[in-house]
Amino acid sequence: MIRPHTLPPWLSHALRAQRAPVPWPAVVRGALAAGPLLLAGVLAGQASSGVLLALGAMLAGNIDRPGTRRAALTRLGGPALAGALGMVLGSCLAGSGWVIVGAFVVLGLIGGAVSAAGPVASAAVTQLLVTAAMSAGMPLPESGWQRAGLFLCGAAWLILLRLVLPSPVRGQRLGYLYDGERAAVAAVYDAVAALLQAAGGPDARARRVALTAALDQAQDALRGRPPGTRRLRAQLGAALPLAEAATALAWAGAPVPARAAEGPARLAAAVRSGAPVGPLPAPARTGAGLRALDDALLRAAEMFDRGSGAGSEIARRGSFRVGVRRMAGPAGREYGVRVGLSFGASAAVAQALQPVHWYWLPVTAVFLVKPDLGPLASRVLCRAAGTVAGALLFAGLAMLLPHPFGLVALVAVAGALIPVSLRHFAAQTAVITVLVLALVMVGGEPQASWSRIYETLLACALVLVAGHLPWPGGHHGGGVRMRIAVAREAARVYATHVLSEDAGIDRAGRWALRREAYRALAEASAAVELAAAELPVLARHSDGSRRVTAVLERLVDAATAYAVRVDENGGLSARDAARMRRLLAEAELAA
DSSP states (O other): OOOGGGSOHHHHHHHOOOOOOOOHHHHHHHHHHHHHHHHHHHHTTOHHHHHHHHHHHHHHHHTOOSSOHHHHHHHHHHHHHHHHHHHHHHHHHTTOTTHHHHHHHHHHHHHHHHHTTOHHHHHHHHHHHHHHHHHHHSOOSSOHHHHHHHHHHHHHHHHHHHHHSOOOOTTOOSOSTTHHHHHHHHHHHHHHHHHHHHTTSTTHHHHHHHHHHHHHHHHHHTTTOOTTOHHHHHHHHHHHHHHHHHHHHHHHTOOOOGGGGHHHHHHHHHHHHOOOOOOOOOOOOSSHHHHHHHHHHHHHHHHHHHTOOOOOOOOOTTHHHHHHHHHHSHHHHHHHHHHHHHHHHHHHHHHHHOOTTTTHHHHHHHHHHOGGGSOHHHHHHHHHHHHHHHHHHHHHHHHHSOTTHHHHHHHHHHHHHHHHHTTSHHHHHHHHHHHHHHHHHHTTOOOOHHHHHHHHHHHHHHHHHHHTSOOGGGOOOHHHHHHHHHHHHHHHHHHHHHHSTTTTTOHHHHHHHHHHHHHHHHHHHHHHHHHHTSOHHHHGGGTTHHHHHHHHHHHHHHHHHHHHHHHHHSSOOHHHHHHHHHHHHHHHHOO
16 A cells, blocks of 8 residues: 555645544534524525525634634634625626626736735635625625625624634633633643653654744734733743743753653643642753753742733734735735636636536635645645535435425535534535535525536646746745745844843843744745645745755754853853854855
């Protein structure tokens, strides 16, 4: 049998599935969202209105991810507003023939560039383009503004469920209003404990990456200083010196005493439960890193017992300006051209062939062409396989289930399965295909499994061609180069600060710079891994990028370890400073 790791990267990525526990709160929300809304429309004799309500809930549920309630308002609400705008724009374009092609090209050009700004912007653009195509092609009796209102109501229902229903958290004994923020902060302490346990072993790097991700998520959860989170912000602030000491110990490459991880684990439990920390394990102060860890543990325990302290600096510096630079930079231009080309070309083919559900061509192209959603080859393979499986499954169920209420029940079941299916793009596509085909039939259109397969495969071919067209100057991968440049600059600033005389004085500033360096490095590494999973014709444009991120990682890890020595000794030795400068020079020359 061929093992996945012996396959080429573009194929092994398509076969890779995420492992995670079943997100039961999201499953409950999915079951209570699209299905009940569709049922209400059918019972009221307004099946098309029910379809629009269910569509809004489905698209909101498709981007519903674990996190805080406050963040969900932005993460789900922004794309919902964009989707409503798409409904209005699409209704204005309905029946305009080839004018749609030009309009879709313009929308794709602008939307693709905006997608480079970040995940929320990308989700908003996706919903805008998808709803514009659907509103332009679906034979709905409602006006554009009515469609937008119904779509928004459906999304608002899912958001309301997200805000109101509790999300059980392991070990949680407090109220659930801030359970997402509390879980994010506790995960940081868990990640510190896991890194300490892995120190000196082969999993140390993976645990350090997991700590970076946990800190990023916690900082995002508490951004904006939400009311009622002062204690949580202080607890996150107390975790920063712990994370620094744990990273320094992992960088040293030697195992640490097992009891060193017990303290952070007890702090994690205290964050979840609100209970006192209790006695901490006996300290092990046999080196600079262990002494820094013990001091950070004692300060954190004191802050937990006192109930207040200095909050973490969680605002990302210049994040808005970074987003604007991404939109106007090489990544935004490349995204925009490819999305505009694919969106417009699929609409042109649809106008030429005039299939019954022509709008499925541009809708499918949008989900496939977005470079921030994963490698192109993997997306195409998973989309094709998932669509075929979902369409065949629906064709069989449609013959067995009573209409319309059996289809309404199918929509509810599919909505509940969406959060589980997010582990793999093919599974997600299959579930959404079943749900969408059921909505189409409830809305009064004929069974469309076979046309769905045909049009999806056609869109896959179009996007594959568009994704591999030559780029002016012969350079693909603008997003990878931009993220590496940002990571290089963040690493340079952090390392230079550690070398300066202020490193031991301005600890808060040092921690903020370290967080920015590790966050930028994580984003660059993720972009490099995705680029490496493309087909060879595209992957070759990112050759050498892994080596650059490895050099930057060594620099940032070393700077963190040396920062602990600065606190211990009041400054760096001449030998350590020389090593840091050599790493800085290597990072500047790496290409």
